[in-house]
Amino acid sequence: MKLFNLKNIALASIIAGSATLSTSAIAADYVIDTEGAHASINFKIDHLGVSYVVGRFNDFSGTFTYDEADPSKNKVEVTVNTASVDSNHAERDRHVRSSDFLDVDKYNQAKFISTSYADHGDGKGAITGHLTLFGETREITIDVEKYGQGDDPWGGYRAGFTGTVALNISDFGMEFNLGPAAQTVYMDLVVEGIRQ
Numbered sequence: 001m002k003l004f005n006l007k008n009i010a011l012a013s014i015i016a017g018s019a020t021l022s023t024s025a026i027a028a029d030y031v032i033d034t035e036g037a038h039a040s041i042n043f044k045i046d047h048l049g050v051s052y053v054v055g056r057f058n059d060f061s062g063t064f065t066y067d068e069a070d071p072s073k074n075k076v077e078v079t080v081n082t083a084s085v086d087s088n089h090a091e092r093d094r095h096v097r098s099s100d101f102l103d104v105d106k107y108n109q110a111k112f113i114s115t116s117y118a119d120h121g122d123g124k125g126a127i128t129g130h131l132t133l134f135g136e137t138r139e140i141t142i143d144v145e146k147y148g149q150g151d152d153p154w155g156g157y158r159a160g161f162t163g164t165v166a167l168n169i170s171d172f173g174m175e176f177n178l179g180p181a182a183q184t185v186y187m188d189l190v191v192e193g194i195r196q
Helices: 002-025 090-097
Strands: 028-032 040-047 051-057 060-066 075-081 109-121 124-133 136-151 157-168 184-195
Touching: 028 157, 060 184, 075 124, 124 157
Parallel strands: none
Antiparallel strands: 028 060, 028 184, 040 051, 040 184, 060 075, 075 109, 109 124, 124 136, 136 157, 157 184
16 A cells, blocks of 8 residues: 555656646746846947947847747747936947937837747757837847756746847948948847746
């Protein structure tokens, strides 16, 4: 009788463990945790060929779907308040918000909506989609890598990713001449999402 009970307990443990594994592997929708400051959109651009101007956008929101079993279902959508650009220099930021650059009075949002995901294995991949910036929409591909996933201390479940992409600003119609070395903006993305 005791042996039977031990078998039942072992079987229940195996079933519970399997349920936990399958729960983390199923497709799930996430909200990007911008309220907790656990996500960031960072950039750098060449300055005079000797260094970089580094900055970020402080106000954005978004969602993503992550499916470990079927990565082709992975998708993301992000909206950025362009006026929230922050390069740690108030005068420069006013200029960047002007019609010379972001023209935030006319184009107060930038938006990325994914259209496909290519899985490269080992948590790495490339997500392709449409980026709308300065009223122009272009297809871009972001290299992404899963950083981690798991339970948080507040009873939720989280997944985190990093991403990189280089954007040619003239592709989006920005004509202000910063010199040939400053035509490319390098974006570094950190995304932590809370499973819904």
